[in-house]
Amino acid sequence: MTDTMLIQLNGGKVGLALEQARSTAPVWRHFGAPLGEHALVWPADGMRPPPPTVLDGDPPFTVLPTHGFGWFHQPALLGSRPGSQGDSDWAQDFRLDGMSRDGDALLMRLSDPIASLAVTLSYSIDPGSDVVRAWAEVENLGETPYRLDWLAAACVPLPAQADQVLGFSGRWTLEFQEARETLGVATWRRDNRRGRTSHDSFPGVIVGASLGDDEGAVFGAHLGWSGNHTILIEPLTDGRRQLQLGEWLAPGEVVLARGERYRTPCAFLSFSDQGLNGLSAQFHRFVRTRVLDWPQRHMRPRPVILNTWEAVYCEHDLDDLQALAGAAARIGVERFVLDDGWFHRRGNDRAGLGDWWPDARKYPQGLTPLVEHVRELGMEFGLWIEPEMVNPDSDLFRTHPEWVLQLAGRPFVTGRNQLVLDLAETAVTDYLFESIGALLRDHSIAYLKWDMNRDLATAGHHGRAAYRRQTLALYRLLERLRRAFPDVEIESCASGGGRADYGALAYMHRVWTSDCNDALTRIDIQRGFLRFFPPEVMGAHIGAACSHTTGRRHSMPFRAAVALLGHLGLELDVRTLSDAEADELRYWITLYKQCRPISHRGVLHQGRFGDALVWTQATAEDGRASLLSVFRRREDTARYAMPVPAKGLRRDLSYVVRILHMPHAPHFKGQTEWLAAMREGGVEMPGATLMDLGVPIPPMPPESAVIVCMKAVAEDS
Known part of the structure; x- marks a missing residue:
């Protein structure tokens, strides 16, 4: 029995782990929360005794799974050499040539000399946001042209329990519509072939077990590309799922001559154990610090x-x-x-x-x-x-x-x-x-x-x-x-x-x-x-x-x-x-x-009570000020609106809570003394109370809004 050492790349909130195998490309062992200091673990095939009806040496899930040698799921690379006689370059078997680490970045170089192809894979973690940037590049080393049909910018594992997907669809004047679906035995796939990012198939997806606003483990992925794309989530035979995303290529769109390379657009991945809002905060921080060029x-x-x-x-x-x-x-x-x-x-x-x-x-x-x-x-x-x-x-x-x-x-x-x-x-x-x-x-x-x-x-x-x-x-x-x-x-x-x-x-x-x-x-x-x-x-x-x-x-x-x-x-x-x-x-x-x-500049939280009441809260990074916008989309059967739990405040501070705008609710005869005080000059409340018991909300008719401001009381007052 032999142990194996994992190759790890960890940020503060996200991490990945690979096993360096002798006969395959590096094998995926983990993507999600950072792992602890596991020096030695069992090898990937150590818990996979082959059942009697599979191939000998059933291929594991590697960083670059390919077709032709027993991997029957979606390959991360597809292509061929048109016109070749007797060649089998449509099937590849990549092995690791070398691997280098530079701080928060991992670069892997793989090749298949028979297929005359080389592939470089890059995964790096931005330490300020815990967003992973990934890309892949293929080079044609052969004498004849190589037609590329698909190369995933990222190909990562998802745990079996992550069976809920949040996708985004829409049309003109109705963009970014959230669609929640349960993953099953079929592959979940979204393609865009419109030539621009598109209204109906936004290049992003979120996957998790519950997709809660503030609780639960969630995985997010986005392709930073303004053209065609594919995102797919496929169940694997070990219960996990693979997530792939990359540029959708039209037939014959990319044909590589000898020495030519194709590099994918960058995929951006992240993980949060604090639900959708935690994931969004990481993506927001990444855009602010690494994407925007003001x-x-x-x-x-x-x-x-x-x-x-x-x-x-x-x-x-x-x-x-x-x-x-x-x-x-x-x-x-x-x-x-x-x-x-x-x-x-x-x-x-x-x-x-x-x-x-x-x-x-x-x-x-x-x-x-x-x-x-x-x-x-x-x-x-x-x-x-x-x-x-x-x-x-x-x-x-x-x-x-x-x-x-x-x-x-x-x-x-x-x-x-x-x-x-x-x-x-x-x-x-x-x-x-x-x-x-x-x-x-x-x-x-x-x-x-x-x-x-x-x-x-x-x-x-x-x-x-x-x-x-x-x-x-x-x-x-x-x-x-x-x-x-x-x-x-x-x-x-x-x-x-x-x-x-x-x-x-x-x-x-x-x-x-x-x-x-x-x-x-x-x-x-x-x-x-x-x-x-x-x-x-x-x-x-x-x-x-x-x-x-x-x-x-x-x-x-x-x-x-x-x-x-x-x-x-x-x-x-x-x-x-x-x-x-x-x-x-x-x-x-x-x-x-x-x-x-x-x-x-602050941290954003979104929430909802059913479909009738939704809210957005922006809180300064130091937690000393916050703005809460509550929207009633339609009536519901609740007689009173539940208080909205505040996020991102400091428990050790008190806040002046003031309603900046509240609608007229004609079916209510008046307002309470408490709400009147919040409207007129504000009410001082502990941060812990606002976070644990929530912010009181006045009556709201359909298609109306309430705006509440929370500012910390000066500590020397």
């Missing part, structure tokens, strides 16, 4: 935005826009964003995309008069663009019809009257860089709203599928613009939340979460979004009283409360507000400015 290397307070789209659509008039800017400045807006409709011959969505200069009919003196007016009012100026697209009715397309993604001999497929420019062509990205650069050089533009309004179809480049090339070319263009104009912030918008991922956020600073500003719908959209993204990058706008996408009407306080914890903006014509409405909106904008240091 101008000047630090985040300024997220400015209040007014976006012109739902105020004027494409009907641009300089006098009207200047009046809109004046009204916005008077209520506290800090950034004025001119949306679609400003460029050459853009009277509707059927023409002009690609012609990135001001429409002389609307702007006879260019954008300068409007930009200067906005800046004189004390606001920054932002501009909407959609660089990846072109309308057939445009000067650009008439001049360069060959610049679009296309399949030879096939008709074009339009979407929203648009075609997609082939960004892998240098001439195309040079044109876009110069066009956008001219706008940024000639005007004081602090912000670009970068939109992308269609999925990719007929996405070909010189006879080959071009999804991957397109995404990589987009990243190069964004990086080029960021280097040339380092002070400009960029928003990722793709018909709303169609391009929300860590790959895009490496170059951008905000995500337009959804084109839907209906506050009731937004509650669930934002709840799903916040599982992986921190509030400061979540574009959240106060829309018109009557939603432009659903037709539903909501009060100003409900609309404002739902948007309060994100990056606040306005999506309405503020010129039409009455004096009372303008004053009310000014109050909420002022409140946002007071609260953003907490919500945009």
Whole structure:
């Protein structure tokens, strides 16, 4: 009997362990909570006596399981050499060539000399967030081309008890919808083949035994990639499951010549024993410290935005826009964003995309008069663009019809009257860089709203599928613009939340979460979004009283409360507000400015009582201040609302608890003395009480909100 030594990589809250085997690639022994100091353990096959109906030497679950030698589950690598005679390169048997450790990183080099392939696997733990970054790279060492069909960016084990999955689906104006399912004997799989991150298949998943908000062990995974992807969870014969995620490749999309390599996008994994909120806190910390690249290397307070789209659509008039800017400045807006409709011959969505200069009919003196007016009012100026697209009715397309993604001999497929420019062509990205650069050089533009309004179809480049090339070319263009104009912030918008991922956020600073500003719908959209993204990058706008996408009407306080914890903006014509409405909106904008240091730097918790009452709480990292937003979506049978348990406070401190907003509840005759005191000046309560017994909540009618602030009492008072 022989013992074996585990190869461990441990962070504060997450760890992995591998067994270095002689006849296979390293074998997975553990992924989850950090292991203790286990110097020697039994070998992986020590507890696996083979039953009579399996192959001799039944393959264990390795870091790179492959097909052909007895592994009958999903391989982590799939490919072949088209046209090879008698070769068996579709089957691989990798062995470890070498392994190196550098602090919190583990690098493994594997090869199969018969298949003429080498693979490098990387797993590293970010010590500040306990998020694992993983990627894989394959190199063709053979003389003939190798067609790659699949390479998992990460392939990790999940315990048998983790049988609940939280996936994310949706559509335009209904993104990030959480779907809870029970894992069974079939493989759970989500594919995205739309060419952009997509509305209906977000590249993230969470798995656990109970998926509680604050309790239980949960595993989370996200692919930082703005193109196609696959996520799968498959049951294994030993009761565990394997989780794989990576880029979905179209047939023939990646063919490697001798010496060429393919590296996967990065997968981001984490584990928490404190439920969904604990997992989200780790992902938020990772995005803040490792993904976002702010101008000047630090985040300024997220400015209040007014976006012109739902105020004027494409009907641009300089006098009207200047009046809109004046009204916005008077209520506290800090950034004025001119949306679609400003460029050459853009009277509707059927023409002009690609012609990135001001429409002389609307702007006879260019954008300068409007930009200067906005800046004189004390606001920054932002501009909407959609660089990846072109309308057939445009000067650009008439001049360069060959610049679009296309399949030879096939008709074009339009979407929203648009075609997609082939960004892998240098001439195309040079044109876009110069066009956008001219706008940024000639005007004081602090912000670009970068939109992308269609999925990719007929996405070909010189006879080959071009999804991957397109995404990589987009990243190069964004990086080029960021280097040339380092002070400009960029928003990722793709018909709303169609391009929300860590790959895009490496170059951008905000995500337009959804084109839907209906506050009731937004509650669930934002709840799903916040599982992986921190509030400061979540574009959240106060829309018109009557939603432009659903037709539903909501009060100003409900609309404002739902948007309060994100990056606040306005999506309405503020010129039409009455004096009372303008004053009310000014109050909420002022409140946002007071609260953003907490919500945009603190720790977020989400919770719910059934489907009727949900809440979001942002607490400063030092636990001395907290903001609680409670939303009633519909009526339920409870006569009274249960107190909401506060999170992240300090038990040794007392807090002044004050209700900043509470709705009028017509079916209640009055309010208690206690609630009245909380509303008027605040009530002092121990942190332990607020955490153990909860925060009292006043009566709430359907589609209303309560906002509660908790601030620590000065210790020397």
